[in-house]
Every structure is written in C-alpha cells, then in structure tokens.
Amino acid sequence: MQPAPPAPAAFHAPGPLRGTVRVPGDKSISHRALMLSALAVGTSRIEGLLDGEDVLATAAAMRAMGAECVREGDGRWMVHGVGVGGLLQPAAALDMGNSGTSTRLLMGVVASHPITATFTGDASLSGRPMGRVIEPLARMGADITASPGGRLPLMVRGLCPAVPIEYRLPVASAQVKSAVLLAGLNTPGLTRVIEPVATRDHSERMLRGFGAELTVEEDGTATRIITIRGEAELRPQEIAVPGDPSSAAFPAVAACLVPGSDVLVEHVGLNPTRAGLFAALQAMGADLSFENAREIGGEPVADIRVRGSALSGFANDPRDVASMVDEYPILFVAAALARGRSVFTGLEELRVKESDRIAVMAQGLAAIGARVEETADGLIVEGTGGDRLAGGATVAARLDHRIAMSFAVAGLVSHAPVIIDDMAPVATSFPGFEALMTTLGAERRQLAPA
Known part of the structure; x- marks a missing residue:
C-alpha cells in the first residue's frame, strides 16, 4: 500500500x-463485521461499512485468505465466508497500512489456523509495539517472529489445534481481548479473558450475534470475565453499521x-x-x-x-x-x-x-x-x-x-x-x-x- x-x-x-x-x-464494528463474516459459513451482507483505508486493509486480508468480499453498487458489502478453520494460506504478505486494529485482531485469527501469515504496514504502524498481543497468542501455541521490539514486519505461524488459555489482561485493551477471543474461535474447549476494566465490547456483541457460545460474567467489581467455546460454527448475518x-x-x-x-x-x-x-x-x-x-x-x-x-x-x-x-x-x-x-x-x-x-x-x-x-x-x-x-x-x-x-x-x-x-x-x-x-x-x- x-x-x-x-x-x-x-x-x-x-x-x-x-x-x-x-x-x-464505526471503524471498530466494520473491522469485526468483515472478519466474522469471513469466518461464517455462507453469505453475510453489511450496510454502512466504513470505506476508509484501515477497513479496506482488513477486507483485502480476508480476500487473501480465501473469503469473497465484494462492495456492491449500492455501497453494501457481500462477504461469502469460508467457515472457522477454513482460511487459506495467503500467497503474499498482508499489508495492513496504518491499521493497528486489523493487525492485532487478524494475528488472533491466524494464530489458531494451520497457516502462516506475514504482516507488514506503513512507517507509523511499523513503529507500534505488538508485544501485548504476541504474549497471549504465543501461550496458545502460535509461533510469532517479530522485528526488534515486537514490531512489524512479523510472521505468525498458527497452531491447529491451538491451546485454550485463561488470560488476565495486564492493561485494559479491547484489541488484545479481541485477538484472544478470535483465536479461541478455532481452539477446542474454553478460552477465557479476564479484563480489569471494561473495554469496548463490540467483539462480544458481534460474536454472540454470529452464533458463538460466549458468556460475560462480572465479579461485583469492574472486572469482567469473558469465556468463549471453541470450534464454533458461525452463521451469516445482515449487519447495519x-x-x-x-x-x-x-x-x-x-x-x-x-x-x-x-x-x-x-x-x-x-x-x-x-x-x-x-x-x-x-x-x-x-x-x-x-x-x-x-x-x-x-x-x-x-x-x-x-x-x-x-x-x-x-x-x-x-x-x-x-x-x-x-x-x-x-x-x-x-x-x-x-x-x-x-x-x-x-x-x-x-x-x-x-x-x-x-x-x-x-x-x-x-x-x-x-x-x-x-x-x-x-x-x-x-x-x-x-x-x-x-x-x-x-x-x-x-x-x-x-x-x-x-x-x-x-x-x-x-x-x-x-x-x-x-x-x-x-x-x-x-x-x-x-x-x-x-x-x-x-x-x-x-x-x-x-
């Protein structure tokens, strides 16, 4: 790019x-709508998707891994998904442009698939650390080789089946939480994320909407415990962003x-x-x-x-x-x-x-x-x-x-x-x-x- x-x-x-x-x-919802539609079995339609460069980078990455993502004449998007576990090996590096959200969430998606993906980005994105995401995904079994400082370019070699984990976020981060939950979609058993402070919950809402078995518990403080059952089968959706x-x-x-x-x-x-x-x-x-x-x-x-x-x-x-x-x-x-x-x-x-x-x-x-x-x-x-x-x-x-x-x-x-x-x-x-x-x-x- x-x-x-x-x-x-x-x-x-x-x-x-x-x-x-x-x-x-909404940029956050647009990213997640494309990713989950690509992981569903069947055709989803998305209205109101952000056509900004960050979201287009996500669409290009999902195409590179086998999903059909098409912007129709009326501005709506059609995504024909390949199913959880059905992503293909991309033929070239995935260029994320300036999108940290695309990079971190897609690292989670790739981590539990039997494929290898290299992530690149522009000068700004290449200067941003990815260590917060690398650490839990490595615990799930992904083999991640990053540039010095945990930065891009980096390569993720997914493990299938991956290892379910319970992960307490050291700092509040919706992107890290979402990366672990997305990796958990194709991981047998229960994957659990504990967040000390509630962060944006678009992933939880949308995962449920697509049919994932996901629960959210609160312990009486600000702490939230999000649990997802893996080997999910997601259903296509009609989404209005x-x-x-x-x-x-x-x-x-x-x-x-x-x-x-x-x-x-x-x-x-x-x-x-x-x-x-x-x-x-x-x-x-x-x-x-x-x-x-x-x-x-x-x-x-x-x-x-x-x-x-x-x-x-x-x-x-x-x-x-x-x-x-x-x-x-x-x-x-x-x-x-x-x-x-x-x-x-x-x-x-x-x-x-x-x-x-x-x-x-x-x-x-x-x-x-x-x-x-x-x-x-x-x-x-x-x-x-x-x-x-x-x-x-x-x-x-x-x-x-x-x-x-x-x-x-x-x-x-x-x-x-x-x-x-x-x-x-x-x-x-x-x-x-x-x-x-x-x-x-x-x-x-x-x-x-x-």
Whole structure:
C-alpha cells in the first residue's frame, strides 16, 4: 500500500456551523463485521461499512485468505465466508497500512489456523509495539517472529489445534481481548479473558450475534470475565453499521467551540463502552443532547445535537479512559478553549497509538498559543475561556489521522491559520471529513505556495 503524498491544509469558520450530517460507519464494528463474516459459513451482507483505508486493509486480508468480499453498487458489502478453520494460506504478505486494529485482531485469527501469515504496514504502524498481543497468542501455541521490539514486519505461524488459555489482561485493551477471543474461535474447549476494566465490547456483541457460545460474567467489581467455546460454527448475518462515535467527536466539538453553531450528527453508535467523550463534553457544560434513541443490531444508536457552548475545565477519571481513548486529542482542543484548568491523567495508552498523542498534541497546541503542560501520563491545559487561539503555526500530524482532524478543528477557532502538514492520513478513518465540515460551513484556507 503506497503512502499518499503529503497534503497540507488549514481550515477556518467564517460563521457558525449549521446543518445535519452523518459520519462514516464505526471503524471498530466494520473491522469485526468483515472478519466474522469471513469466518461464517455462507453469505453475510453489511450496510454502512466504513470505506476508509484501515477497513479496506482488513477486507483485502480476508480476500487473501480465501473469503469473497465484494462492495456492491449500492455501497453494501457481500462477504461469502469460508467457515472457522477454513482460511487459506495467503500467497503474499498482508499489508495492513496504518491499521493497528486489523493487525492485532487478524494475528488472533491466524494464530489458531494451520497457516502462516506475514504482516507488514506503513512507517507509523511499523513503529507500534505488538508485544501485548504476541504474549497471549504465543501461550496458545502460535509461533510469532517479530522485528526488534515486537514490531512489524512479523510472521505468525498458527497452531491447529491451538491451546485454550485463561488470560488476565495486564492493561485494559479491547484489541488484545479481541485477538484472544478470535483465536479461541478455532481452539477446542474454553478460552477465557479476564479484563480489569471494561473495554469496548463490540467483539462480544458481534460474536454472540454470529452464533458463538460466549458468556460475560462480572465479579461485583469492574472486572469482567469473558469465556468463549471453541470450534464454533458461525452463521451469516445482515449487519447495519452505526456511525462511528470517534468520528462524530470532531463535528461535535467543532459545534461546541464555534459560537452560534447548531449541528445534528445522525445515526451515531452510542455503545456505553465508547460514549465517554459525549459525557465529558456534557460535564464541561456543552449544550449537547441525544435524540431519536434506538437499537440497531444490538448496538445503541442516537442522533446527537450540539450547539455552541461555553465550556468549563475538566478533570478526567482514569477509570473512564477506555470509553474515550481515541477521543482525547480532540478533547484536548476543547479544553484549550474552556474556562479554567483541565487535568488529564491515566493516558499512558496514548503514547503508543499511531503517534505519541500526548507529546504531539502538547507540542502542537503550544505552537498555536494554548497553555499546556505535558506530564508522564497526560496533559494539564489552561483554557482561554472561549477566546480564540493565536494560531499562526504549522503542526505535524505525524501520520496520525486523529491528530490531523483535531488541529483542523483547532483552526476553526484560531486567529491565524493552523496549517496541518499532512491531511492524507485522515483517509484511514474519515475519508469524507473535509466535505462534511464544508457542508457545515467550514472553509479550507488558501495556502501560500511553499
């Protein structure tokens, strides 16, 4: 997968943001829908699948291992699965692009199949450690050869039958949990994952929907015990993917920050393990409400209305990090415009995302006039009380889609242009981001030639 050439850009808001929009399908659910459809026996159909580069990397990998994955003319996807245990040896390396989710979950799938797969990725993904996934999958019998530091490129030689394990997550991670559960699908007996803090539960919901025998127990604390019975036979499904709350975060925060705005974001997934950003905005005083609440395919969905708001400082609860881990960059932008101090702690996980999101956001926000202090596990942000940021700087996105979109929103509430050095990575999760923001009234600034 060839990297796109750098695409610098800057955005501003000549007036309030107004309108009704939909964001792309949920990325986490889209990945899982493709994988489980490929492991079912028969044909599944998926509506609303995210067409971003990360999800397309998953579709390409499933094709390479024998499943038929076709995007039809109306935008729906048809997947003809090969069944659990039926994946074929890929003829070439699986190029995961920038997708950590694809890589970690597919490592779990391959780990209990009698095949060998090599995983490669772009420069950003190749710098991200995979040790958290390697350790439990190796305990199940997979032979994994990684580059130094447990990084890509790496090779997974699956074992069939694999060894069922009971695995306690050392840190909360939905991706590690899901990798072990997916490996457990083709492993005889019971595979069990114990998580100390509840993480996003899309895998559990969807595995049950496809017919896997899976139970979830709670011990009276935050601990959850997820057990799956292996040698499963998955049934094909009709899946409707809700809008991605991580993508909805950007127009929602933009509407909060630009005075006079009134924006409705339709059809957003509000799984309680993913909706922490919206609760945080409400705690900061955002004029944010949920309309037309319903359930689609076992996932709660609603429309989110957001109006221009005077925000106050916020101190996060580290126990809630898992419910909004991908939304902290844009929440840092909101904090920079709030009244008073915001203190963010317990965010060590952000240092091993597509970039070190704590350091990159601290550097970028400081460059455009925000008052920030980086700590070992978070940020301290002194807000402007609603006054615009100075702007007037070029910030480095570091190949990170969420960093790029966060500073695009910051540019809407800055005096001088905030130039993002490369908006190309946004295509991994939100290929229509610029068009959506333009629909609401934002404009792309004209940049002087380099």
